[in-house]
Amino acid sequence: MRHYHFSGLTVASALDLSELASVPAPPGGADASVLLGEVPDIPDSDPAQSYVQFTDAGLLLTVPDVARFLVSGGRTITVQPIGRADPAAVRLYLLGSAFGALYHQRGLLPLHAGSVEIDGMAIGFVGESGAGKTTMSAWMAARGYRLVSDDVCVTRPRPGRPPLAFPAYPRAKLCLDALAALGPAFGEEAVAAAELLPEMDKADLRVPLSAARDGLPLVAIYALEVAPDGTAPRLEPVPPAEALRVLLANTYRGHFVRGAAEQARRFAVCGEAARHVAVRRLVRPKSFDLLPAVAELVERDVARLGATATVDA
Template sequence: MHCYDVLGLTIQAGLPVPGLEALSSPFCENQVQVDEGNVPASLEQAEKVRPLYEVSGDQVLVEVPGIGRLLITEGKRIVFERAPTGPDAPIFAHLLGTGLATIHHQRGNVVLHGGSLCRAGHAYLICGRSGAGKSTTLAHLLANGGETLGDDVTVVGDAPEFMIPAGPRVTKLADDVLVGLPDFQTMKTEMRCSKGKRVLPTEHLFAATPYPLSGVIVLEQRGVTQVSLERVPVSEAIALLWAHSFRKRFIARAKLPGLLIKWTALAHAVPVWRIARPAAHDTVAEVVAKAEDAIAKIADERRRRGSVG
């Protein structure tokens, strides 16, 4: 049996999981059991049925075409079945991303679609929809200084600390993005994801411990002519946290009231900023500058609150 610690969970697996460092102790707490086996083609009495996934209470069935299927159950177990001719590496990537995010959903935890930047003992999330530029922005911010606790999938702990545990130690970047990131160009490509991006190891950039969340920056592509930065009011921030939850379509209806309470607490305690950028041309430098501006404003607000307290 193999044990691993990732995204605040301890995985107990009957086979090695690539990309994770095994724990020395065979005894796992807060564990998730991962097994390879037969996965059903459908779920009974599903509340959501879509072409590539089904949700039935505390069960989620996911199909990844050409890769395999995952069955995630009760926040405790993942069973995966590889496609007959599918490659091995991608099924584990989906297990560590979609699979573990769904485990957290089933446990009623907040999971956001974004990566973390850690500076001076605090974490900042860069969130956005696929293609918004969050991984690119995070890579440039890391090049300016700092560490990370993961890219793409971020679990947020409960109030009052809102601690961020470490995720898989990789990032995904497109070839054209690497041109402006010489440090990332030298990293060995582990594989390519389904969208053609390079999957790159980031162990050397990882923070040694979890950090409390201090702010959220949401990237959006809009019909604007220039990059803008604005503080989002709490009422809208709650909606943004829901909108940028990772794999939110896999959340069962019964879990939504509890998650709404957590999104609301997070929106009241942690500032949310939005960067809007035009989609028609390259604005990476401007977006990174606005992100640095937002981080500085969040840090200044935190210091002022501390001095008042």
């Protein structure tokens, strides 16, 4: 078993997880384990579609031609690759959807967000597909801030304080046009080393990761809205009731939460976060030329949060 650090957890894994940072085996044992083994088929499932089923053993996830996953008790993920599946594809779904289920089982709040560290705090970008979550977090990283997450920002609730956000791994999956626009800021060597992902029409760019393994207070969420070209970028405050809706809508794999008790817990966790995280609407045109102006808006806003946003992690 190899050991890794991932989004606030120490993970013991029978699979080689090359995206993650290796760590020594902890004396008290790992927080979670990834095992190779047999995972039952989901009855009557369409072999061409991904399926999720809740059983007494845990959550079953089937990804056609890739793998079956069984996520149990917030501690164990059993993986059964299908046929001669591409190991990179198995890791993609393991580190995404399968761990998303495990986070929910542990009572954590995974947000579908790109996020970065600024002055010892975390800020996140959320929005619909194509709104620019990864573009914004990568651009902020190009300005010298450390990446916290590219796609899934795992947070741990703290009553009366902002939740803690935990670094994931030092990769950003950028659309090719975004890579072309942002690449010069990272340098020719980094762009040349980016791994092309033809099935996603993206490239996997290595980006410096936050070293704050114990977590960072998540102080702001920026809900991205794409505006027509010619629109000036702007920030708009989001009232608390709408802030709650933003967090609920951008919970990663929210449909993995099952049952009235679990749904109530998720609602309470999002409600607590909405009281302590500043939520803004960030309206921006898609033009890459305006990214510096958008970043400056965010930087000024975080600076205005000032001492009220800086809390002991």
